[in-house]
Amino acid sequence: MKSNRRDIVGIILLSALVLFIGLYETRTEAGFSSLTNGIITFDTIVRVGLLTTVVVGLNLLMGFAGQISLGQASFYGLGAYFTGILTARASTIGLPPFIADGWWWPWLLMLGGMIVTGIFAYFVGRPILRLKGHYLGLATLGLGVVIAILFRENFGISPTTLSLTGGGDGIAGVPRLRIGSFELWPVARYYYLVWIVAILGIILALNIVNSRVGRALRALNASDIAAETIGIDTSHYKTWVFVISTMYASLAGSLYAHFQSALSPPTFDFVASLELVVMAAVGGMASIWGAPFGVAVIFSIRELLRARMHLLLDGSTGAYEVVAFGLILVLIMIFTPDGVLKGFTNLIAKLSAKLRPRAQL
Amino acid sequence: MSAIARKLTPFIIFIALIVVIIFLGNRRDFGPQQYGQFILDGIRGGTIYALVALGLVVIHNVTGIVNFAQGAFVMLGAMITADVYSREWPIGDTPKMIVAILIAVVVTTIIGILFERLAIYPARNASPLTLIIITVGAYIVLQGLALIYWGSGAQRLPAFSTLFSENARDTIYRPLGIVIKEQSFWIWGTAAIAMGSLAWFFNRTILGKALRACAINPKAARLMGISPNRMSMLSFALAALIGAIAGVVLAPATSPIYDMGLRLGLKGFVAAIIGGFVSAPAAVIGGIFLGIIENLAAGVTNSGLKDIFAFIILILVLLYRPQGILNNSDVTEKV
């Protein structure tokens, strides 16, 4: 199939880019950020990788199953706190050191976090997704806020009794990941793990999209009723896509915990969930490739604004960037509602059509 | 779940909630007075949610759009009133308040219209998701502009009653030992008038009926000479108006601040869903119900958890009583 070839090329290009950036960072004096005059740092690229994984999952849900999640950041948080609590707070909850200190433990937690999050998502998603319309969006909105508040309020438990999430202060001291005695740190090393996961996530998602399952998803997105009468169990597929998207988010969350080494509630609140949706939409949800694209675009705009705004408006505070960000967002959605990637490829298609000699009549 | 179980479940949950609340309350030795206080404060907060929900329902019913920027209209109403009032002008306090209110309402309504013309109308054929994101973007812009213009500090506005009485204090009533500040009556009175006016407008005037027609069947409405384009603009103007009014009466009761719109918008949204996105009176009931439960629950547990309850209710409603959500626009396909 045509799309397969394009996808393979995409994977190769992305891998090459990731390799290039990684090598540039370690092999040169100035490091990667010098390529962009310090606007985009290596740190940022790692974060782009983490959120790419989340948004790929979100893209499957929004672009292919046609459902919105307005609480995806809370599933990111579930993975992060699952890892964080069971490592940094291991002693508080009475985990014996031979488990808590094992190099394999955090890896197991990453997997465990995914499974727990997935199970949770299944039981919430199944009843909601039997309903028609955008009820999942609303339910995830509510769920996201509830979970974020629970993080902030230590699940309602008094901190003196049992400090799990650390309340508003969060958790510090999440250990770095190791394989045996080989530590996946400093950043230049961890970077590769993050991006390997992201690229694998993209590959799996692409495989799903280009399969019988992918066609079923696209069908129910195009016409729920027609899909049902063809024999597609739409609520089954919607539920499982939702579950898978939360598992992607959870995995990325665990990776984030080991990266940041500290967790705090605002990272996983409603605003963060909105940002994720924006990244997916801006990138373009009709294709999995929209995800890394959208994440990169949003990060770039933000970093660019942060770096340059003070040149435009003297004495500006963060508020100006926020307004500019909002304006850019609105403009993007008005002019390229199918996402920047689609807008970009459309533009290229138009240009190349103009350049091609006219066909004989 | 069998049909009977499904119908009974909301009642069972409701009763269970009451039981839990009373149980937790008794552990803190709450008496009827405390409960009464919680309920009353809840009704006050709930009225604001109801007003926000009304604005959401108006826009949604006419255009099918969920306006995530609704909270910003409330914020603007409150902030502009406080701003204008705080200036030194050579007129008496009461006229100044009236002018401040008028300016706030008019400016906010104009902003609502501009928002519709500049951001919604150009994208009117886009997918619902795109439109939602646009309203989110608009909210970000409006909140950011508020932050730039007014900074991050809280504003202040005196209670309306102080303008009419000698002492500069908001009168406090204490029926049965429950504290009611006079501003609450302003809130309730204004809300009642607003809702009554809306009801009259939608049911008795041609323009209002035209708006409703648009919601039910835009194509037929167009054939009748009603312009969905103009109706869209009108619905946003109306929603901005309602939001501004809510902000105005709320301002003296809670110090207006640039980010107050987010939480209000979200909770108004939950209220609209509880009540049923299509029906305005139900949205009002939803708002008040939400305010009461939220306040009761926060009172007997931990006030830091207050915001959670709105969303727990949301989830429960979605799981068990989605028919409270009589959302015609979700049936997107005709067979």
Place this chain on the structure above:
Amino acid sequence: MSTPILELDTLTRTFGGLIAVNQVSSNIMPDQIKAIIGPNGAGKTTIYNLITGIYTVSSGDIRFMGQSIQGLTPHEIAERGITRTFQNIKLFDNMSVLENVMVGQHVRTKAGFLAAAFRTKAARAEEQLIQKTAIDLLDFVGLSSYVDSPATDLPFGLQRKLEIARALASQPKLLLLDEPAAGLNNTESQELIALIKQIRERGVTVLLVEHDMHVVMGLADEILVLDYGTAIADAAPTIVQNDKRVIAAYLGEEE
């Protein structure tokens, strides 16, 4: 074989005060081509929606191959062997012609999420088979030259054919066609008639809602006539043609 493949048993559907389908009873025998006709608003599409599980039954029953299918979800009914086309064509506009027919086979194939994600041998083999079957079906309906075109690129008459191909892809035993001749010219109608006959030869029973009487007369073994939700005739075409009530329903009362 004298067991009907489909039985409508005093089937009734009300919407509030409106009785859309009023105690309709009728049978369809296997390998038959049966037409449902009637003035607009007579309840024909509603019956389709009832059969395919899109609407729930208010009272009465629907039996497919002897078993009640009332209360089943549409996809369960498709699995049993009933598929349909729609009056205002519901193709999947985000896919190509080929993909539409490939997805039509969904209910007879089984690769799931895991198999897809990891591209197992079984999944890949199944995918090959799906593609081949789809190409064969497109050939059957005469759409071979459009295989990779976006579904929406097809002219109207061909979109109809595509929808039929998609419905056939799930190997139904009973095919419900909803006004397939609407908007077709004479040549296209003749092609349609030939196609439906070929479909019957493949062992598929066909139910046909249609306004075009040429098509109906050219195909139907039996005709069910509806008026305001009630069955007013249910017999061979020649009998129905001369039925007084049918004539009255279409033309108004006799002078």
